[in-house]
Amino acid sequence: MSDELQKLRQHLAQIEDVHNAAQVLGWDQHTMMPRRGAEARSEALATLEWIGHDMFVSDQTGRLLEAAAASLNGTPEDSSDEARLVTVTQRRWEKARRVPSDLAAEIARASSVGQEAWAQARANSDFAAFVPYLKHNMELARRYVDCFDGYECAYDVLLDDYDPGMRTSKVAALFDQLKSELVPLVATLADRDVDDSLVHTEFQVDKQRRLVDDVVRRMGFNRDCWRLDDTVHPFATSFGSHDVRITTRWDEAFFPSALYGAMHECGHGLYEAGIADSLQRTPLGRAESLSLHESQSRLWENMVGRGRPFCGVLAPLVGEQLGRKVDPEALFKAVNRVQRSHVRVEADEVTYGLHIVLRFELEQELIDGRVAIEELPQAWNARMKEYLDLDVPDDALGVLQDVHWSAGLIGYFPTYSLGNLIAGQLWERIHADLPDIDQSVAGSDLAPLREWLREHIHRHGSKFSTSELMERTLGSDIVVAPFVSYLKQKLTGVYGVEL
Amino acid sequence: MSDELQKLRQHLAQIEDVHNAAQVLGWDQHTMMPRRGAEARSEALATLEWIGHDMFVSDQTGRLLEAAAASLNGTPEDSSDEARLVTVTQRRWEKARRVPSDLAAEIARASSVGQEAWAQARANSDFAAFVPYLKHNMELARRYVDCFDGYECAYDVLLDDYDPGMRTSKVAALFDQLKSELVPLVATLADRDVDDSLVHTEFQVDKQRRLVDDVVRRMGFNRDCWRLDDTVHPFATSFGSHDVRITTRWDEAFFPSALYGAMHECGHGLYEAGIADSLQRTPLGRAESLSLHESQSRLWENMVGRGRPFCGVLAPLVGEQLGRKVDPEALFKAVNRVQRSHVRVEADEVTYGLHIVLRFELEQELIDGRVAIEELPQAWNARMKEYLDLDVPDDALGVLQDVHWSAGLIGYFPTYSLGNLIAGQLWERIHADLPDIDQSVAGSDLAPLREWLREHIHRHGSKFSTSELMERTLGSDIVVAPFVSYLKQKLTGVYGVEL
Numbered sequence: 001m002s003d004e005l006q007k008l009r010q011h012l013a014q015i016e017d018v019h020n021a022a023q024v025l026g027w028d029q030h031t032m033m034p035r036r037g038a039e040a041r042s043e044a045l046a047t048l049e050w051i052g053h054d055m056f057v058s059d060q061t062g063r064l065l066e067a068a069a070a071s072l073n074g075t076p077e078d079s080s081d082e083a084r085l086v087t088v089t090q091r092r093w094e095k096a097r098r099v100p101s102d103l104a105a106e107i108a109r110a111s112s113v114g115q116e117a118w119a120q121a122r123a124n125s126d127f128a129a130f131v132p133y134l135k136h137n138m139e140l141a142r143r144y145v146d147c148f149d150g151y152e153c154a155y156d157v158l159l160d161d162y163d164p165g166m167r168t169s170k171v172a173a174l175f176d177q178l179k180s181e182l183v184p185l186v187a188t189l190a191d192r193d194v195d196d197s198l199v200h201t202e203f204q205v206d207k208q209r210r211l212v213d214d215v216v217r218r219m220g221f222n223r224d225c226w227r228l229d230d231t232v233h234p235f236a237t238s239f240g241s242h243d244v245r246i247t248t249r250w251d252e253a254f255f256p257s258a259l260y261g262a263m264h265e266c267g268h269g270l271y272e273a274g275i276a277d278s279l280q281r282t283p284l285g286r287a288e289s290l291s292l293h294e295s296q297s298r299l300w301e302n303m304v305g306r307g308r309p310f311c312g313v314l315a316p317l318v319g320e321q322l323g324r325k326v327d328p329e330a331l332f333k334a335v336n337r338v339q340r341s342h343v344r345v346e347a348d349e350v351t352y353g354l355h356i357v358l359r360f361e362l363e364q365e366l367i368d369g370r371v372a373i374e375e376l377p378q379a380w381n382a383r384m385k386e387y388l389d390l391d392v393p394d395d396a397l398g399v400l401q402d403v404h405w406s407a408g409l410i411g412y413f414p415t416y417s418l419g420n421l422i423a424g425q426l427w428e429r430i431h432a433d434l435p436d437i438d439q440s441v442a443g444s445d446l447a448p449l450r451e452w453l454r455e456h457i458h459r460h461g462s463k464f465s466t467s468e469l470m471e472r473t474l475g476s477d478i479v480v481a482p483f484v485s486y487l488k489q490k491l492t493g494v495y496g497v498e499l
Numbered sequence: 500m501s502d503e504l505q506k507l508r509q510h511l512a513q514i515e516d517v518h519n520a521a522q523v524l525g526w527d528q529h530t531m532m533p534r535r536g537a538e539a540r541s542e543a544l545a546t547l548e549w550i551g552h553d554m555f556v557s558d559q560t561g562r563l564l565e566a567a568a569a570s571l572n573g574t575p576e577d578s579s580d581e582a583r584l585v586t587v588t589q590r591r592w593e594k595a596r597r598v599p600s601d602l603a604a605e606i607a608r609a610s611s612v613g614q615e616a617w618a619q620a621r622a623n624s625d626f627a628a629f630v631p632y633l634k635h636n637m638e639l640a641r642r643y644v645d646c647f648d649g650y651e652c653a654y655d656v657l658l659d660d661y662d663p664g665m666r667t668s669k670v671a672a673l674f675d676q677l678k679s680e681l682v683p684l685v686a687t688l689a690d691r692d693v694d695d696s697l698v699h700t701e702f703q704v705d706k707q708r709r710l711v712d713d714v715v716r717r718m719g720f721n722r723d724c725w726r727l728d729d730t731v732h733p734f735a736t737s738f739g740s741h742d743v744r745i746t747t748r749w750d751e752a753f754f755p756s757a758l759y760g761a762m763h764e765c766g767h768g769l770y771e772a773g774i775a776d777s778l779q780r781t782p783l784g785r786a787e788s789l790s791l792h793e794s795q796s797r798l799w800e801n802m803v804g805r806g807r808p809f810c811g812v813l814a815p816l817v818g819e820q821l822g823r824k825v826d827p828e829a830l831f832k833a834v835n836r837v838q839r840s841h842v843r844v845e846a847d848e849v850t851y852g853l854h855i856v857l858r859f860e861l862e863q864e865l866i867d868g869r870v871a872i873e874e875l876p877q878a879w880n881a882r883m884k885e886y887l888d889l890d891v892p893d894d895a896l897g898v899l900q901d902v903h904w905s906a907g908l909i910g911y912f913p914t915y916s917l918g919n920l921i922a923g924q925l926w927e928r929i930h931a932d933l934p935d936i937d938q939s940v941a942g943s944d945l946a947p948l949r950e951w952l953r954e955h956i957h958r959h960g961s962k963f964s965t966s967e968l969m970e971r972t973l974g975s976d977i978v979v980a981p982f983v984s985y986l987k988q989k990l991t992g993v994y995g996v997e998l
Contacts, residue, residue, distance in 0.1 A: 018543075028527060034741070
């Protein structure tokens with residue numbers, strides 16, 4: 001490695017250390033911190049944020065990048081760690097420098113204030129109280145967009161923060177197709193009866209803990225590198241690939257919440273744990289595309305966890321804790337029931353996509369000014385009627401249900417469904433590459449799957465954008481068909497109807 | 500507050516935030532972190548250390564200090580927060596700037612390497628294997644001393660890091676007197692029999708947890724601001740006064756380890772929790788004198804926790820968990836037994852001081868070159884014979900027992916015994932100021948004691964040096980007599996002999 005590259009890496013490593021430290025503080029805040037530690041914690045986090053940002057956007061970073069780039073003899077197609085480090089970091093640096101620190105600070109402040117106002121507004125189902133905060137966040141999002149030029153549409157700029165290089169037009173085309181598949185599927189299935197009493201059994205938390213512990217170990221969790229803790233809103237984080245923290249929450253009356261929540265976060269964790277050692281302490285050592293990230297969590301949660309083969313593994317484990325026999329087929333049906341529901345985070349795999357399409361469409365209309373903020377609840381409710389044939393009883397169960405907009409996270413939602421689509425494609429390819437994978441999973445041997453994902457996805461960290469990695473791994477950009485055909489095949493098994 | 504002071508405070512607040520973040524990472528490392536997270540953690544900690552140091556020793560800090568000093572109209576005796584902030588910070592800044600960053604980095608590296616070598620050497624009781632590391636640490640300590648001038652003796656410079664302004668000559672005079680009191684006391688008591696079978700009862704960890712939880716709550720622990728977790732080497736830390744973390748360890752065969760360990764750390768925690776809000780996020784918001792800090796932990800652990808009045812509170816609590824009646828008097832005697840023992844951290848209140856005097860004397864001789872490192876075990880063993888009439892069976896139970904020297908912490912040990920002496924003086928004054936204090940404690944009302952300590956010690960943070968605070972609070976510098984008279988009075992009660 002050239003001297004110039006080493007200097008760049010050393011500088012970026014320290015910035016990553018600051019980022020890592022902030023992640024530790026965030027994890028602690030959501031799992032361990034006593035309530036009254038909040039004030040000092042938000043100050044410490046703001047300072048770390050400021051220091052990390054300051055170190056990154058500095059002229060020094062620019063000089064080191066320039067020198068490192070000059071020391072490389074690669075072509076633009078060079079996919080070595082070194083070449084990608086320079087290219088990806090250069091792109092992030094140029095982007096970060098375009099945002100004045102005043103604006104960045106105002107966005108951070110508005111996010112924090114907005115979340116508090118939202119929590120209050122949601123508790124009272126009082127959208128009007130939330131309007132000024134949402135207006136402010138949208139105004140800031142527009143000012144953020146104005147820092148950039150050369151984009152097709154304003155929403156592209158926002159989307160790029162969560163999935164670098166992704167385009168609104170591409171997402172819109174995918175989601176139109178997805179919607180046209182999902183709406184009739186919901187209409188066909190949602191009124192049919194499935195016996196899901198099994199998942200509404202009373203299930204003691206300490207017994208659920210044993211179940212979850214067992215399941216995540218089978219996935220790849222080990223105590224030398226991982227922790228599993230309790231939290232209110234489950235998340236995964238990591239401080240390097242050897243220190244992965246996942247979280248879940250427990251509901252005695254509905255064990256899938258903890259079980260599938262943990263499998264979901266463990267899927268995220270496996271991604272972080274699988275990033276190559278050579279990328280650690282570099283900006284490439286963190287997965288940057290939330291779509292790819294979500295493809296991993298959803299693949300483990302839904303395709304593995306709710307799949308028929310693994311239900312054969314889960315049923316006796318659930319049965320052991322419940323102290324009675326659990327039929328794998330009954331479990332498979334119970335955890336795959338399709339139901340119209342108001343709340344995204346409680347939605348099944350079919351309706352979930354429609355919750356996302358709705359948000360994606362509304363976000364664009366808000367940013368473009370086609371929908372006024374005051375009219376947002378009506379727009380929301382109309383779409384819920386159109387896509388899910390549901391009347392929304394109040395805004396707490398409607399437009400106020402998610403934290404994202406209050407935190408200024410506009411452009412984040414689409415990555416959830418993009419993740420589903422990608423997972424569908426990966427699932428198809430995995431079955432082609434590993435013809436025995438269903439038998440492996442049914443025999444609780446998850447290593448072949450995990451290793452395939454590590455080899456094709458995880459180890460690359462953020463060396464490649466979503467589309468670049470999809471092209472490298474699958475020879476294709478994101479498409480809808482594999483996910484839909486996966487869904488139809490599974491639901492044919494659940495409902496016994498040809499779809 | 501002047502503009503200049505506000506700018507200084509803002510700058511120092513960010514440095515404190517970095518320090519706080521490092522404390523969080525350290526706490527996590529010793530309580531939560533998976534084993535293999537160690538490498539990334541040490542890198543993140545080194546970077547935070549470097550950033551914090553760099554921000555502090557900068558010319559910018561110097562300019563802000565100068566401007567703030569000029570904006571104050573106070574006299575040198577001015578004890579306002581503002582005046583002390585400038586004075587104390589100026590002193591620390593000048594000190595920190597004298598140490599070249601190369602040397603500081605080498606000391607940090609040697610500390611980390613030395614601790615690993617020590618752990619290995621101790622496991623094998625192999626002092627020879629540890630010699631090169633100890634030599635290196637001593638050499639670095641001498642180079643550190645050479646960064647300064649105007650000191651009476653080299654050891655003063657080292658001592659100053661753990662108790663700013665403390666002098667070797669003062670400590671030596673105190674310790675000579677202490678030794679002359681303790682040696683005959685040990686000779687009188689150590690061979691007498693006390694029934695301490697009670698503390699060697701089997702006591703399940705979950706029951707000990709309930710006991711400890713109950714006791715620390717009585718002391719002032721509350722879940723809104725505190726946590727208690729498990730660790731290998733107990734410690735206390737805090738991230739601001741509203742987020743205090745204490746730790747303990749559990750021994751099923753010897754419950755005082757967890758109980759008194761937790762009371763000790765809770766005493767440290769109360770100090771941090773009691774520092775005035777006005778000093779938070781300033782360098783004065785952390786207690787700097789380890790002697791004062793130790794006075795708080797020892798006062799709660801020994802004077803309260805092992806005192807006759809509180810044993811009346813503890814006995815029924817212990818009995819409740821053990822499921823049988825526990826006699827307060829028997830408990831009082833069992834937890835105050837005086838015994839010759841090889842290991843400092845297991846020593847009782849009387850012999851403890853001699854373990855410290857021994858280390859203090861050896862440290863000076865090492866720094867001055869009066870004892871060669873190779874001869875250290877002989878020197879150690881000779882003193883153990885002289886002070887405690889004990890033969891040392893091997894170096895693991897002798898010179899290799901403590902981590903401090905391997906970590907380059909030379910000059911740290913005396914603060915443990917200075918803390919005992921200070922606690923003796925505070926205890927005497929508290930009884931004068933609050934004549935009913937023993938009845939309060941016996942009735943489990945610890946609030947008057949805690950509030951007295953907050954008012955006279957805690958709230959000041961590090962506004963004053965040990966001696967300055969002692970003069971303000973007690974009108975006297977550190978003296979030996981109150982501690983010795985406290986010990987004699989208590990042990991007369993335990994042994995039934997006039998001392």
